[in-house]
Amino acid sequence: MSSILPIIDAGLPTGIVEPFASRVAREITTISRNNLTTLQINLGKLCNQTCTHCHVEAGPTKTAENMTEETANRICDLADQCDSIRSIDLTGGAPELNPNFRKLVQHFREKSLNVIDRCNLTILSEAGQEDLAEFLASHQVEVVASLPCYLEDNVDTQRGSGVFERSISGLKKLNDLGYGKNNGELRLNLVFNPTGPALPPNQQTLEKDYKRELKKRYGIEFNRLYAITNIPIKRYATYLKKRGKLTDYLKMLEAAFNPLAAGEVMCREMLSISWEGHVFDCDFNQMLGMPATGKQPPTVWNIKSFTDFLNQRIAVADHCYGCTAGAGSSCGGAVT
């Protein structure tokens, strides 16, 4: 395997930072997939919210960009043949709005895999989803939910007016069903991402603050807090650019490059599948249209097995500085 990584254009301004690929080649040689434990399935761009930081550019009008049953079935077949996969991470948009969501949950829970629902919380009170929380609990689905602050104004600024109140109501509903308790049977993890162009604070300290404040103010409990960095792509990159902050943000991420975090990035153990069935190294690369190495572009239809992607080099570009800055960042929070 070559130690020189290709330099890929992720649509960010060039010449601002050292290309991520050459920084990695200089500091840790290469990033490749040494295991495949997690399959992240993006069911589409349909969402009931339109958050400012959304890297998926999801929203209520994206009805056509939704995974078909045929694609969902093919993913199940391929995943069933791959013994190393332990966790299925369902994301979107609001993944629950896809008609195949519950079928996928049932399929993978019957195989005793851990199933994660990346839930925006307000979906729990959408018309037609009144039984969603009970469904998740009865299948012991792990819920990972965004709550960028325990203060109403900050959440509503980032995620839309009224989102905080509905999120709190969603969390209470989940708590009432047994989510977020210490017995660990129904896991409820929250996601923090900064509202401004800064790195997240220390994850453990922030988790303590969240636990204290959410309990005191609303009686809410949860298991873990994941502090994640906003990746400068799509809607968030546009948001920064409009405010003249994109260049500074990129420089800040580069200055905080952490080789230890680069050694633990999530793409080393996961694959991400788009609603159309294309295969990517992660959800961010998916949104940029940067396919995983292999047949170009690899899809669930032209590959024989997910294990084809083991020991393969990851397609990286400058947005990857978001995963390697400070304590590092992944869909499961800090990596170091």
Ligand code: SF4
């Ligand atoms: S960040 Fe999540 S909840 Fe917000 S618009 Fe994007 S997919 Fe929907």
Ligand code: SF4
């Ligand atoms: S954005 Fe992060 S997870 Fe995706 S390829 Fe880059 S380093 Fe890996």
